[in-house]
Amino acid sequence: MRLRKVKNIEEKIKQFADIIIFEPQLQKGKWRKVFANDNPIHLEIGTGKGNFIVANAIKDPNINFIGCEVSRSIIYKAALKAQNIANLRLINIDASFLQDVFEEEEISHLYLNFSDPWPKARHEKRRLTSPKFLDIYQNLLKKQGIIELKSDDQHFFEYSLVKFHERNWDFLELNLDLHKEQTAEIITTEYEEKFKEIGKTIYYIKVRIKE
Numbered sequence: 001m002r003l004r005k006v007k008n009i010e011e012k013i014k015q016f017a018d019i020i021i022f023e024p025q026l027q028k029g030k031w032r033k034v035f036a037n038d039n040p041i042h043l044e045i046g047t048g049k050g051n052f053i054v055a056n057a058i059k060d061p062n063i064n065f066i067g068c069e070v071s072r073s074i075i076y077k078a079a080l081k082a083q084n085i086a087n088l089r090l091i092n093i094d095a096s097f098l099q100d101v102f103e104e105e106e107i108s109h110l111y112l113n114f115s116d117p118w119p120k121a122r123h124e125k126r127r128l129t130s131p132k133f134l135d136i137y138q139n140l141l142k143k144q145g146i147i148e149l150k151s152d153d154q155h156f157f158e159y160s161l162v163k164f165h166e167r168n169w170d171f172l173e174l175n176l177d178l179h180k181e182q183t184a185e186i187i188t189t190e191y192e193e194k195f196k197e198i199g200k201t202i203y204y205i206k207v208r209i210k211e
């Protein structure tokens with residue numbers, strides 16, 4: 001996501017200490033205390049400017065949502081929208097470190113929305129559905145946990161399907177043109193809105209991990 005660096009970001013971001021959990025590793029295994037309830041936790045990785053997670057948190061107050069975003073300037077934009085939503089928090093980390101932040105089976109549901117496709121073969125390890133990341137997700141997701149993925153990038157999408165299939169995960173839903181065929185209301189992301197406007201095909205898959 002291209003974004004000009006926000007000036008004085010370190011100063012500005014401090015005001016969001018109730019929304020952005022600055023030392024998330026201290027909450028490992030204790031996220032229910034952060035939310036003060038036992039509701040399931042849904043995690044979005046690469047949350048961007050936050051439209052998707054904010055809309056979901058408002059729609060589903062009985063689910064706790066966490067948005068993970070590596071860029072400080074981008075998470076700041078998300079935090080501006082995420083104020084006064086009790087069931088929403090943000091974490092500013094690289095997804096490679098999620099195991100330092102969540103205990104095994106602490107997460108029920110995971111969203112990967114328009115992840116960077118990293119098309120070059122030598123960058124495969126950076127793709128958020130490469131085996132390294134799937135190992136991490138398998139660890140932090142509950143047994144039979146769910147992953148939903150949306151992408152406009154056919155190569156990244158096909159790569160992800162193959163990687164899910166290699167683990168024998170159950171394909172619950174597959175849609176090769178989400179906005180053409182789907183009539184139910186879809187909560188969209190910033191990227192998704194742009195792609196919809198120009199008529200780009202959006203691919204969608206929902207999988208259930210094996211125990």
Ligand SMILES: C[S@@+](CC[C@H](N)C(=O)[O-])C[C@H]1O[C@@H](n2cnc3c(N)ncnc32)[C@H](O)[C@@H]1O
Nearest residue numbers: 001046048069070071094095113114189190191
């Ligand atoms: C293409 S943008 C999509 C943003 C948003 N999900 C959307 O659909 O509008 C990808 C986002 O993922 C973030 N990101 C990329 N790699 C990441 C990682 N390893 N951990 C956390 N966030 C990451 C980027 O900073 C960027 O904001």
